[in-house]
Amino acid sequence: MSLTSAATLATLDKTGPRRITDLAVAEGVTQPAMTVLVRVMEESGLVERKGDPSDKRVTLVCLTEAGASYVRTRGQAGVDAYARLIDELTGDEVEALAAALPALLHLAELESHAREESDR
The missing domain is CATH 1.20.5 (Single alpha-helices involved in coiled-coils or other helix-helix interfaces)
Incomplete structure (x- = not known):
C-alpha cells in the first residue's frame, strides 16, 4: 500500500467521511489522483462511497470495517516496533x-x- 493510501485511510479514521476534493487537499495530491486512489481502495474493500444525507449532490468517502481494521493493525504494528526499539x-x-x-x-x-x- 502506498504512503498516500495509508495516510488517506488514517485521515478518514481521524476525521470521518470526507469529500474526494477534501481528501486531495489534506493529502497534498490532485483531485484526479485522489479519485483514482479512492477507486483502488474501494475495489480493495477499504473504503466506500456514500451520499451525504445533508446534501444529496455530495458523495463522501467512508472507511469500511476492513479499512478501519487496517488502520488499527498498522497503528499497533508501529507501537510494537517502537516498544522493541525502546527495549534496546x-x-x-x-x-x-x-x-x-x-x-x-x-x-x-x-x-x-x-x-x-x-x-x-
Missing part, C-alpha cells in the same frame, strides 16, 4: 525519552491545530 535503550536513555514526552505531545497538538487550520 539504556535506563538513562529511557528516562530522557520519558522526560521529552510532554514536549513531544505539545508538538503533536501544534501539528494537529495547524492541520485543522489548513483544512478550513
Whole structure:
C-alpha cells in the first residue's frame, strides 16, 4: 500500500467521511489522483462511497470495517516496533525519552491545530 493510501485511510479514521476534493487537499495530491486512489481502495474493500444525507449532490468517502481494521493493525504494528526499539535503550536513555514526552505531545497538538487550520 502506498504512503498516500495509508495516510488517506488514517485521515478518514481521524476525521470521518470526507469529500474526494477534501481528501486531495489534506493529502497534498490532485483531485484526479485522489479519485483514482479512492477507486483502488474501494475495489480493495477499504473504503466506500456514500451520499451525504445533508446534501444529496455530495458523495463522501467512508472507511469500511476492513479499512478501519487496517488502520488499527498498522497503528499497533508501529507501537510494537517502537516498544522493541525502546527495549534496546539504556535506563538513562529511557528516562530522557520519558522526560521529552510532554514536549513531544505539545508538538503533536501544534501539528494537529495547524492541520485543522489548513483544512478550513
